[in-house]
Amino acid sequence: MSRIRYFARETWTNIRRNLTLTFAAILTVAVGVMLVGMGLMAGYASGNALDRWEGGVQFEVFLNPQIDPSQIDALGIELQTHPEIDRIEFFSAEEAYALVSQQMADQPELLAQVSPEALPASYRVVPRSVEAELIESLAAQFRQRPGVMSVQTGREEVDAIRTWFTSFQGIVLLLSIVLSGASVMLIFNSIRVAMFARRREIEVMKLVGATNSFIRFPFMLEGMLHGLAGGIIGAIAAGALRGHVEGLFSRSDVLAFFRSFVVTSSQFTTVVFVTVIAGVLVGMIGSAFAASRFLDV
Amino acid sequence: MIRFDNVTKIYKGETSAVDGVTLNIEKGEFVFLVGPSGSGKSTMLRLMTCEEKVTAGDIHVAGKDLSKLNSWRVPYLRRNIGSVFQDFKLLPNKTVYQNVAFALEVIGRPENVIRTQVPAILELVGLEDKHRRFPDELSGGEQQRVSIARAFVNRPLILLADEPTGNLDPDTSEELTSLLDRINRTGTTVVMATHDRTIVDRMRRRVIALRHGELVRDEQRGAYGSETDSPETLGIHPVDGASP
Numbered sequence: 001m002s003r004i005r006y007f008a009r010e011t012w013t014n015i016r017r018n019l020t021l022t023f024a025a026i027l028t029v030a031v032g033v034m035l036v037g038m039g040l041m042a043g044y045a046s047g048n049a050l051d052r053w054e055g056g057v058q059f060e061v062f063l064n065p066q067i068d069p070s071q072i073d074a075l076g077i078e079l080q081t082h083p084e085i086d087r088i089e090f091f092s093a094e095e096a097y098a099l100v101s102q103q104m105a106d107q108p109e110l111l112a113q114v115s116p117e118a119l120p121a122s123y124r125v126v127p128r129s130v131e132a133e134l135i136e137s138l139a140a141q142f143r144q145r146p147g148v149m150s151v152q153t154g155r156e157e158v159d160a161i162r163t164w165f166t167s168f169q170g171i172v173l174l175l176s177i178v179l180s181g182a183s184v185m186l187i188f189n190s191i192r193v194a195m196f197a198r199r200r201e202i203e204v205m206k207l208v209g210a211t212n213s214f215i216r217f218p219f220m221l222e223g224m225l226h227g228l229a230g231g232i233i234g235a236i237a238a239g240a241l242r243g244h245v246e247g248l249f250s251r252s253d254v255l256a257f258f259r260s261f262v263v264t265s266s267q268f269t270t271v272v273f274v275t276v277i278a279g280v281l282v283g284m285i286g287s288a289f290a291a292s293r294f295l296d297v
Numbered sequence: 298m299i300r301f302d303n304v305t306k307i308y309k310g311e312t313s314a315v316d317g318v319t320l321n322i323e324k325g326e327f328v329f330l331v332g333p334s335g336s337g338k339s340t341m342l343r344l345m346t347c348e349e350k351v352t353a354g355d356i357h358v359a360g361k362d363l364s365k366l367n368s369w370r371v372p373y374l375r376r377n378i379g380s381v382f383q384d385f386k387l388l389p390n391k392t393v394y395q396n397v398a399f400a401l402e403v404i405g406r407p408e409n410v411i412r413t414q415v416p417a418i419l420e421l422v423g424l425e426d427k428h429r430r431f432p433d434e435l436s437g438g439e440q441q442r443v444s445i446a447r448a449f450v451n452r453p454l455i456l457l458a459d460e461p462t463g464n465l466d467p468d469t470s471e472e473l474t475s476l477l478d479r480i481n482r483t484g485t486t487v488v489m490a491t492h493d494r495t496i497v498d499r500m501r502r503r504v505i506a507l508r509h510g511e512l513v514r515d516e517q518r519g520a521y522g523s524e525t526d527s528p529e530t531l532g533i534h535p536v537d538g539a540s541p
Contacts, residue, residue, distance in 0.1 A: 006402055200388055201399075207346075207386070208451070209375035210403035 029230025032179030037238030039172035067147035187286025227283020231276035304354035332507035379448030438469035
């Protein structure tokens with residue numbers, strides 16, 4: 001009990017003595033881990049939006065919601081037996097609804113306006129060749145079939161978007177590495193300053209036989225708290241960013257294409273978890289480094 | 298309690314600070330370590346607390362072979378050794394009570410132990426009325442008594458004092474030495490490095506004299522500079538830094 005009180009008191013004194021450096025360290029951690037969160041969310045969003053284009057899917061035939069079940073089968077057989085088509089996958093209205101409701105879990109009022117009946121079932125088609133002209137002609141053929149609502153192609157766009165997101169993630173990752181390095185160094189220095197301010201206490205502690213781990217603990221705790229605070233601020237910033245970007249996409253007609261670029265709430269929970277853990281890790285590394293450097297027997 | 302076997306300590310790029318010293322200090326002894334500045338007194342004390350490692354030879358303190366002691370065990374060794382310094386090393390932002398309690402707190406002693414031990418030790422050193430004062434509100438002698446209280450509050454087996462009276466006037470020095478004497482009578486081994494001729498001559502305790510890191514004299518009831526010393530040792534002055 002006296003030990004807990006001792007650690008709490010010492011850590012708090014350290015933080016208070018050293019406010020500007022503490023703030024600098026916390027904010028750098030926050031920006032760094034926010035970038036980690038941003039990169040992660042960009043990956044999730046593009047993954048979610050481009051999900052249907054996985055596995056060589058080149059175009060998707062959306063069916064009229066009022067289509068007759070026999071028509072669905074007929075269309076399926078026609079697609080399957082087409083010489084230019086390798087394989088197809090049927091995606092029912094219920095499956096489409098399940099996907100949408102997963103993506104809109106955070107916006108129940110929006111989800112309430114979507115009914116499973118209004119969502120089209122579809123066939124995802126993998127042709128034998130990826131030539132753009134062939135795909136266009138195939139798409140044109142099926143666009144005219146009875147019961148077909150629309151046919152979406154978009155392989156090239158999808159590839160372009162995927163490339164763009166990958167390089168975006170790369171840049172964000174690089175920046176977050178740079179900032180995490182800077183955070184480690186800032187925490188290292190703020191712990192060093194804290195130790196210098198308390199060098200007399202440390203000297204006396206060594207003199208009377210306090211163990212190294214006992215001497216180090218308040219400093220490690222301080223570094224970890226810097227990291228935790230930065231991690232939490234970073235996670236909040238990432239959340240605000242997510243809301244802002246999704247709002248932007250849903251309001252603007254120009255950006256309508258990006259509406260499917262959403263991060264589900266379970267994915268966002270992962271993002272929060274990762275950013276906070278990243279912050280704590282950065283804090284621990286910085287302070288452990290300082291403690292081992294400046295607290296030898 | 299303390300045994301040196303042919304101990305040599307050489308600091309980087311210098312001549313030996315301690316050179317081939319062999320000695321044995323029994324439990325409960327009171328020993329003066331004398332010699333001019335730079336003769337190796339402080340190094341001897343720092344070797345005993347593992348602040349320095351020997352270059353050659355063996356040291357045993359409180360039953361531990363220091364050359365075989367793991368670095369993580371060093372703190373536990375130091376809990377058996379109280380240390381007192383010329384500059385007191387008190388924490389200026391803590392009261393007398395807090396300074397003494399700090400020594401128990403940081404080795405994880407429970408609060409009820411701290412609450413009984415600290416007042417008892419402050420009474421022993423005669424500072425029970427001043428426990429709320431800060432170090433800069435005390436005289437030099439009182440500050441040194443606080444530092445002795447801090448060194449002794451955990452009842453160590455050994456008390457090492459490195460020129461504890463170096464900053465104090467003669468009367469205060471006398472008081473302090475008699476305090477160390479009282480602590481010695483409880484069975485604690487006391488080793489005191491000093492320049493204070495008057496005290497050494499009056500106490501008539503064991504005297505170990507060093508010169509250039511070598512042990513030049515070891516007498517059971519010695520004086521600061523006795524007839525057995527070489528002329529150079531006799532010529533030293535009790536003030537720090539005045540010797541050649």
